[in-house]
Amino acid sequence: MVSSAAVAEGLVKRFGEIVALDDVRIAVSPGQITGLVGPDGAGKTTLIRILAGLMAPSEGKVTVLGKAPGEALDDLGYMPQRFGLYEDLTVRENLTLYAEVRGLDRAERDAAFDRLLDFTDLKRFQDRLAGKLSGGMKQKLGLACALVKTPKLLLLDEPGVGVDPISRRELWAMVGELTGEGIGVLWSTAYLDEAEKCDHVYLLNEGRLLFDGPPRTLTERIAGRVIRVTGFAERRRRFLTKALDDEAVIDGTIQGRAVRLLLKAGAGVPDFGGARVEKAAPRFEDGFIDILGGGPRGSNPLAARYRTIPETGEAAIEAKGLTKRFGDFTAASDMQFTIPRGEIFGLLGPNGAGKSTTFKTLCGLLTPTSGTGAVVGHDLRHAATDARASLGYMAQKFSLYGDLSVRQNLDFFAGAYDLDRETARRAIDAMADVFQLGSRMEVNAGTLPLGFKQRLALAAALMHEPPVLFLDEPTSGVDPVSRREFWSLINGLVEKGVTVLVTTHFMDEAEYCDRVTLIYRAEQIATGTPDELKAKAAELAGLGDPTMEDAFIALIEDFDRVRAADAEAA
Template identity: 65%
Template sequence: MSEPADLVVLEGVTKVFGDAPPALKDVSGTVRGGEITGLVGPDGAGKTTLIRLMTGLMEPTGGTLTVLGHDTRTDAAAIQSAIGYMPQRFGLYEDLTVGENMTLYADLRGLPQAEREAVFDELLTFTDLKRFTARRAGHLSGGMKQKLGLACALLRKPRLLLLDEPGVGVDPISRRDLWAMVEDLTREGIGVLWATAYLEEAEACDRVLLLNEGEALFAGPPAEMTGRVQGRVYRVEGIGARRTALAHLVDEAGVRDGVIQGEAIRLLLAEGAERPPLPDGARIEATRPRFEDAFVDRLGGGPGGHSAIAAAQDAFPDDDAAMIEADGLTKRFGDFTAAADISFKVPRGEIFGLLGPNGAGKSTTFKMLCGLLRPTSGTGRVAGIDLSRQAAQARGRLGYMAQKFSLYGDLSIQQNLDFFAGVYGLSGRRKRTRTGLMREIFDFDRHAGQPAKELPLGLKQRLALAAALMHEPEVLFLDEPTSGVDPITRREFWMHINALVEKGVTVLVTTHFMDEAEYCDRISLIYRGRSIALGSPDELKRRVASPDQPDPTMEDAFVALVKEADAEREEEAA
């Protein structure tokens, strides 16, 4: 069997913008036909810049870059007519329907009228969007939007497909669907570059190119990189206070990284390091490494376990008060029921997760519980306050971080901090102390005067979290707080969240990262507007365990429980 052809060849590629440090520095590598090449790296590593260079939308400052045999400096038009490109942000027209978007892009791509009916039918079937041809793109779920973007990128079958983080904001089921579609394309010989912040996706690629601060740290099969941490990854079980134990363990000498996995803790040790001392009754055993372990190790390890935010905050009372209560919450939009009879209680100092596919109703439930959406029936309470009667009073005791960056893009970091401090009633010395603390903890000073809209995604998310924590809230609402950010930044967020919970803060979180779901004490899985499962991460995994899958992941549990609900629905309909 012949070797796959090199569709993209990078030789010492450098890109500099003005006086800033190089966005890319001496990057070399290839993208082959019939393979998926993962482009991975933390925020600001240069992934999007590299993809735009490949499209011919920008020229390299130095080095050479050829795509399908064409030099990007001289043959950009030839490249653009032969590739498919799906940008990081949804680039279609939300006021147009699915069919209208496809027609528009067919016009732009010069697809002959005689071919359109057959091509549209094939792509709508391929992406399972045929039922939604008349629906406006703005009314599609996150996963369906990504499928539409993929369909438009494939209107003229490309030899090379460039996907800039197609899985961001997409639930595990939709991500699996996207992945299966792309694998089908590679069987036709199409080369795919898949930029991603989801390292389980990178692990499934044929090859990966790892960038950090504009430099290539690794290029090759992911298994080769994962093998570098073989024998250094451990699972610690039998721990009671897992959040406290994790904070101590990651600060031990020789511990490079640590994360919570349900009732256990996963540790990565430095090369040659001895196992750290464990709490009484804890057990430690070696476990299979993942690509993410190798990724974090290559970038120098995680952020440690000390949270300056939590250290500066007084603890809330150590009691069992119900801080978040949902009692029969229901929301209807006309004839459509977005959430139906949702009920649960979250005691003080617990992390409670709302999980579910795109469009399942979890964001509707979330917004009702933080007073942003009035329920059709049922009640929601925060810190004992009825949201339907005293929403303003409740908001003073909660912090809210929206799914999409919702701060003021034209204001600088400092201006945003000052504004939100004022909104939450901080003034004088208290205001100066809290805004100064946020600047220091999140390393904002280097960017303090920069408009928020120009910040890298990781810094935008840090700013949004800082604003939500400004007034030391008792309850924290986090709607996909780390969507699209890299694993190092996600660890930093959860280090702060875990430490705040130890101080008695209560957290309600939505996420599509299943490894983040492992941090939750309990989870409600929402599907078709209803809660179909409620329990701890390990309880949900045990519920779907089988002889064929004795040790399911959280993602396996998510997919299995949704399929189980679909099967029950079909039985009832029959």
């Protein structure tokens, strides 16, 4: 029996002059979840692919289950970062294909499939095409296919990306059961609350190993340096911007009416002009940001360049009874909300709940079946072209032209927004400067790292300085540092009067919203400020100080309980 499921020593991987991994060491123990975290481009996927035998290291020694990579495939399970199954095959057909590839004996298949379909709760969907599954179901199917032949080592490359909190908890619980069977798991993740639950964590940055140990060891490094500030008179975003510009502060996030700050080592607490300051418990994410040198500053050049959106007195976005059906299926029912100028409004909900349908209907990509929607006074039914011209849209998946360079993409969108040549030139130069794209302007967009793809997509959406911004899961799969940079830019725009409609599965991002609506089973089941939803969840579930994720789950579970009771009574 091997003492480690996988070991790498002095691991180096070069792609030409680029060093993706530089003298990395790692050990994955049987029966434990080992976390692999780091910013985009840190080398996480490269490391996992080497362990999976998909690429060879440039230098170093690697063993997997006591053998060279590629020689232990019978005992290895691998789930890639992107959905790698066949969308035009059913759930069961995908399992059958993987069973064929893994050489699973036909006599064993029915029992294995039944076990995996029960394990992932996909039995009732086994005849559904994989492409028709929700994001959470796709990830469960990917996990099931990786487990068709029970492995001794399971490699998971960011399995929680694009999945709602309920599905992520279910995935985590399933993987936890596997470790109880002695399976070693390497879990790469952009969700640092997941990393905090791992037995051991490796932190990579630019190919180098920065930390190796239990998560609590990193958290303990910043004990006493995290504070929670309340009672300030300014708007939360403005206060956070000013706080982040203070030299003593290296990171900050919004939590309801409070702002949570990480102080530089050895720094005193700044004077916040009479606001209340109290110590807060450190989290793994704080240690992560600290070891990377801190997050972005508060003020940003995008807001400084952007025009101020005038106050007209009319709603920036409005939905009145907005309903969308596909045949007999109702994807979104009777959506009702009004969003004023300069507000961030969040659409939250599990995969397949109807939030993306609502989002796409409001930005003119889908035609409503009934009800009305409007953007800055332009009705989506009668003035859709004017409505679309008044908004910037950032899609959930990178939707720009991968075979065009960064400059060509920006030039294309300048033309699409009907900018004259001189205005387009100034806008392209400004976007290149603000989003630090200058050195990559002639690079094909499809080859950019994820973080830079996100920057380019946002830059393209802002070329015409729209008054309204639609963001569909804009930071899915992006590391915490890049997410902070993104929200720093958005906060600055909102202070200039821009209105933002956003969908997200990151519940800490929901805290940046002025209001949110929770959509479930095509209905709005709760609407209010983040603090109002957390207070409601605390009452329902008896929680002392619930997070937004706690609120998300408690409100959905309460809705299901009420529906089940009503059905039973009927």
